[in-house]
Amino acid sequence: DSGVTQTPKHLITATGQRVTLRCSPRSGDLSVYWYQQSLDQGLQFLIQYYNGEERAKGNILERFSAQQFPDLHSELNLSSLELGDSALYFCASSVEGRLQETQYFGPGTRLLVL
Amino acid sequence: GQSLEQPSEVTAVEGAIVQINCTYQTSGFYGLSWYQQHDGGAPTFLSYNALDGLEETGRFSSFLSRSDSYGYLLLQELQMKDSASYFCAVRDRSGNAGNMLTFGGGTRLMVKP
Numbered sequence: 001d002s003g004v005t006q007t008p009k010h011l012i013t014a015t016g017q018r019v020t021l022r023c024s025p026r027s028g029d030l031s032v033y034w035y036q037q038s039l040d041q042g043l044q045f046l047i048q049y050y051n052g053e054e055r056a057k058g059n060i061l062e063r064f065s066a067q068q069f070p071d072l073h074s075e076l077n078l079s080s081l082e083l084g085d086s087a088l089y090f091c092a093s094s095v096e097g098r099l100q101e102t103q104y105f106g107p108g109t110r111l112l113v114l
Numbered sequence: 115g116q117s118l119e120q121p122s123e124v125t126a127v128e129g130a131i132v133q134i135n136c137t138y139q140t141s142g143f144y145g146l147s148w149y150q151q152h153d154g155g156a157p158t159f160l161s162y163n164a165l166d167g168l169e170e171t172g173r174f175s176s177f178l179s180r181s182d183s184y185g186y187l188l189l190q191e192l193q194m195k196d197s198a199s200y201f202c203a204v205r206d207r208s209g210n211a212g213n214m215l216t217f218g219g220g221t222r223l224m225v226k227p
């Protein structure tokens with residue numbers, strides 16, 4: 001158990017819908033990273049927040065957005081969902097704002113878009 | 115951007131030693147990380163090499179050669195529970211000039227009795 005929690009574990013929805021994934025970092029960690037893992041694309045970095053501010057951005061689609069709240073939990077919002085958005089979504093956390101190679105991953109949210 | 119190459123699959127028997135290679139092409143290099151992921155599970159950090167040489171942590175060791183843009187993960191005394199996917203990763207510049215981790219495609223290790 002990494003100490004990072006994610007909800008929900010599974011999510012099934014339809015194309016065109018919007019969902020929100022939630023992540024709570026390890027106690028004391030200020031950075032949250034979001035990743036998408038699909039069979040054809042592997043593990044892809046989406047975005048990082050540090051202490052409420054966006055710190056780094058990967059190949060995140062415009063239909064996706066994220067934020068980090070004052071209590072440091074983070075939410076990833078996925079809208080206008082397409083079949084290709086079906087994937088595992090992980091969040092990870094680390095202590096500092098600068099990139100750390102040691103990141104602690106949550107159990108993931110498995111999203112299925114039908 | 116960065117690119118990393120690692121074999122897609124490796125098979126070994128219990129008790130054996132296996133080496134998973136990773137070659138990378140980078141515009142700037144800080145170090146090489148390794149993560150383990152069991153089926154249906156989350157990636158777990160294994161090791162990080164910033165300098166050339168071998169780092170040992172129990173049955174797992176990781177090696178880096180910066181001049182060859184190459185590293186490997188060495189797993190000794192293989193156990194069935196080592197069956198998992200192993201990812202190498204390097205630091206990269208992100209779209210807004212922050213830093214991010216770029217992962218290789220992963221090597222699926224199957225340990226047979």
